[in-house]
Amino acid sequence: MDNNDFSSRAGASVGMTADAIRVRGGKPIQGRLKMKGAKNLVTKAMVAALLGQTPSELRSVPEISDVQVVRGLLEVYGVVVESDGDTLRLDPANVERAHETSINAHAGSSRIPILFCGPLLHRLGEAFIPDLGGCHIGDRPIDFHLDVLRNFGAVVDKLPTGIRMSAPEGLHGAKINLPYPSVGATEQVLLTAVMAKGRTELSGAAVEPEIMDLINILQKMGAVISVDTDRTIRIEGVDSLDGYSHTALFDRNEAASWACAALATGGDVFLEGAQQPEMITFLNVFRKAGGAFEVQDDGIRFWHPGGDLKPVVVETDVHPGFMTDWQQPLVVALAKANGISIVHETVYEQRFGFTEALVKMGAYIQIHTECLGSHACRFGQRNYQHSAVIAGPVELHGADITVPDLRGGFSHFVAALTAEGESTIKNVGIIARGYEHFLEKMQTLGVDFEVIG
Template structure:
């Protein structure tokens, strides 16, 4: 594997992918039925929450993705016994023997994952100390850990920066705090929740994230014995408790994966039934999908997404935002489909400042996409006047052709797969291991839908 980075290589190995390149023969519609299981952005955090309990927890509807394997490894080096039923999508997590892990072990399992920062609160409660390495993640913008460390200090943690990483201690235990988020960050909200539930006293978090994955994490913590209230004005209050028990929980579905397959149906002139998808969590996406010309049907067991046929696609204006707005993870796959909509579509990205790097490959394949530093949506955003390229103008329709492209990040990578599948000719997509971080059995699902590809160059 010459062009595959270390994390992509690890992800590829988890799904049995022994080459870094997939060769696609495009131009065929994707048709059929696939299943989505638990949300990557919830499941991994619920796994961390098991550290807070004193009894074994059970998590159901768990996808077999590399991020789940990474967190399993991190839990195991911290003494948690992890039993996995991959076929049944079930994890049993026993925290009876939690211990401090060596930094080298954490690094070996974490790679560039940012999940270790969320171990800090639970480990401080259980052991009085925690270690975290330097943290990475997808190349989509700045994801600083400064807030995480500041919040942990507010709870009473002492932070020592060492050459090999960061050591945290809680010599006087952790206590409740009043914390305000300048931006309703999902990761920051998770940090506060996982730390506050066993901190002494009351914690009040204002301007919190309220994504469905956050609410499901709150469900899990409440099952364990936490006392948490959520107000309509983005205020979360947590009353700390002395101990937490276990949970038995069925994860909500991965709405990001569901939206990706919906965009694939739209882009390839196909029809895909996404088993497990639910209307309520996808309300905003479904509205935009319909405005773009897409057709969908809601069923008890999933949602059927399809291209409108002769009616064709329509240009749209999209502005990403925190929930209940249009998710940033939804815009990348949908941009691929919008290259085939007659007219001009505009996407204003307000969540991450560097999320349009994936469009370079689309332009190489024939798309007409212009990037701008100005806020081209309906409102000014925090990236305005800061010299970030965060708006895209997509003109269509354009004829897309095969090309050699490299996956830049998780969602951008799946978008590249869609582009390769809708384009005429042959495309070679490298660095594909990254996609296994968040898309379960994506190669098997592509085969089920009729995609024509071979693994390897």
């Protein structure tokens, strides 16, 4: 690697400030990485601290930009946030109203601000959220969130600059049925219901490991929450909550990403902190595709054992199914498999845009509107291109790529690792949203790269 003043270019606050990198592919990745707390849990746990009457402590917090966004918003509302290594201490004793301009300045393109609404309505009686951004991978309407908050008694006013909410009579329990087990809507219910008057029943809830860990945190704070086997969550509202002390669940999405990178490049990585229970479905597919893994007490080793990779048929689904965030880096490995693989995306309707760059690099991938899995999904007959056919093995070649979204961007990085020649990857800052110290980890794994922007 060309260091090019590596330490200053990497960016201490979020792990990466580079605009572009040049990767020279064709080399297996090898090494050991430590998995920190899950991006999809840590930021929600930080929001939960708003509900406490006493300080909270959250451990294993990754240095990613989404954490910085939430920290900035909490500080705007008067929460004192202190960091010590990968530990955050959050004191909400002096929560106060914030100006719309300050909220907008810190929110950026993150969708996290919508989850502030319930806690802020409890603490301040009002909340404001700006226009929401996020990765462009399909429709992520906030209608679920707004309907949920209205059910709790919130008054929602749409303004040119965003959405303002108030709770003139306080929030009360509600009976809510989600038409689809939305993770965000489930989080919204949990963060709102725990201090709403009376009982809340949520049916059709998401039950991802990150949701369960958020429930663990809220229970530590004093909440009363039960989860049934039929995706029904019942919450009994309480008058007040205390702070929590918690070590965040590891990031299974990051673990799967690096595992797929090892499989695609013929490499070998040990992911410290990765755990088997949250990755059972991924591990099965990884093994079927020809990969090898070894579960140890302190993590999981993933490697390519040699020989041809095998084609697989995969359908993404809500937990305990195969996560949508896992399919994108896996597709790169499947381009190296000997045969025809099929990936049926049932969670987001527009998540195959990243394959255009892979085709440019030499992959043979066809995208279809039909449901090519074992069962029809909610996107069938709606002209969404949500099934992919991948034929391999192919040899990828270097190309100029612009990162479209978080997981798609990592997949492009994996493709560059496997490709012959050089690839230039632009807009790589998006990857810092979910992968802590991305440049440093590349260096640790022996990637031949340089920062060029």
